[in-house]
Each structure stands twice: as structure tokens, then as C-alpha cells.
Amino acid sequence: MLTPELTKIELELRAYILATILLQGTGPGLEAMMAAIKDPSQARVRAGLRSLERKKWIVRQPNSKEILAAYPLSIKPTEHAVTLSAGYHVFAVCAIDALGVPLTFSQDAQIHSLCKSCHSDIAIEISEGEIKRRQPEGLRVLYTPLKTSTCPVSYHCPTISFFCSSAHINEGFLNTPAQPVNVFLTLAQAFQLARHIFGAQPVEAMGDQPFDGRTAQLLLGLAFPPGNKRER
Numbered sequence: 001m002l003t004p005e006l007t008k009i010e011l012e013l014r015a016y017i018l019a020t021i022l023l024q025g026t027g028p029g030l031e032a033m034m035a036a037i038k039d040p041s042q043a044r045v046r047a048g049l050r051s052l053e054r055k056k057w058i059v060r061q062p063n064s065k066e067i068l069a070a071y072p073l074s075i076k077p078t079e080h081a082v083t084l085s086a087g088y089h090v091f092a093v094c095a096i097d098a099l100g101v102p103l104t105f106s107q108d109a110q111i112h113s114l115c116k117s118c119h120s121d122i123a124i125e126i127s128e129g130e131i132k133r134r135q136p137e138g139l140r141v142l143y144t145p146l147k148t149s150t151c152p153v154s155y156h157c158p159t160i161s162f163f164c165s166s167a168h169i170n171e172g173f174l175n176t177p178a179q180p181v182n183v184f185l186t187l188a189q190a191f192q193l194a195r196h197i198f199g200a201q202p203v204e205a206m207g208d209q210p211f212d213g214r215t216a217q218l219l220l221g222l223a224f225p226p227g228n229k230r231e232r
Helices: 008-024 030-036 042-054 095-105 152-159 187-199 213-220
Strands: 058-060 067-070 081-084 089-092 109-114 121-127 130-135 140-143 161-163 183-186
Touching (some): 081 095, 089 095, 183 187
Antiparallel strands (some): 081 109, 109 121, 121 130, 140 183
8 A cells, every 4th residue: 555656636636535535425526526626627637536546545446436445544334433533433444544544634533443353342542643542452453565456445455454462363364375474563563554654645635734624624615514424
């Protein structure tokens, strides 16, 4: 998921897509994106979307080109639920993405997930860009570096999961023919990786302002209060 730098149109498209998912729980249509970035050219917008997909910042349905995810957010509910301090409820594609949500939106967050092995509850509190609380204390993250062209959502990302302890890691997760280089990370290491991924392409909604709930609303020209459309 480490990608090349984004162009101006790609940054604008990504910001608008993330804002739409944050506020409405769905991906925007082509015409809405054209209006948002003030570009009347379908060809340029379509090219921008293809580039975002190629750089692995968005995932689309192959035939309809419907947006399924815009990292770190998933439109489809997942086991990784994140509540931002502004009151928005979203879902992350994987464990690393869940840790990247508060970094992307410049907000504190509560992360609720499940141990991939025993399905017990996992809770993480992130405040002021740091991990303040975790439950259980010894939780770990299984990270699968992307080595193939396989779609991240269909194969790569579901394997990037939380485990409540190192004892709950299954050897089958660590050694698979397709991904023989899985890595078992501490929470601190996983958060550092999330910083590297999502801090490398900070999202700015308006000029140099942080991309938080307020600027997301302004970007969409909306004034929706935090709702529960995205509740787990």
C-alpha cells in the first residue's frame, strides 16, 4: 500500500471520495466528483480515478467501476470499526488502515475490532496522534506485505488483522504459499507503519487545513451532523 506521490487532481479526488464516505457512507458518482474538483472533463476525472486505483489508494468494482474502498476507509462494513472524536463512525479495510484513520482525519479515535483467532474484543484509543489505551495489553498485528498484483481487498487486506496476543497467532497465517513473508508486529510497530503509509500522503481538504470532519463538510458543501449511518 506504499504508493507514489499523488498529482493535484488525484489529491482532490481522494479528498472528495474520503469526505463522501465519511459523511454519507457511500462513494461519490462521476458527475459529483467532476463538480467537486471543478473539472468538466470526464476523461481527466476517469484518468485520475484509474491512477488512484493503480497506486492502490482506491478499490473499484471491476465492471461497474463503483468505488468499494478509499484507503483507509471501507464502504462495506468490516470487523474494524472506528469512531472519530467528531462523532463519525466508519469502517477500515484492515488493522493497519484502522490505525491510519485518525491520522488521515487529524482526529482522536476509538478503534473496536476482533481477534482474528478467538474473536474476542479489541479496543484501542488514539489521542493527539498517540496510542493512549489498548485492550488487551499484549495485542499484536499480522501484516502481509503486498508482493503480488492480487486485489488488496479480496486477498491482501483481510489477512492484516489484530490478534489479542502472540499466543493466538496461527502458524497457518505465518506461512502460506502465496504470502511467505507475513510479519507479526507489536501495536507500536503497526502504528509506526500506519504513520509511514498515511503520513506520506496527508489529506488536505481546503488549502493547508487539516482534513477533519468540519473541512469535510465544507468540501461537500454540506452541514450534516455526525450520524450513525456507519455504526457497527
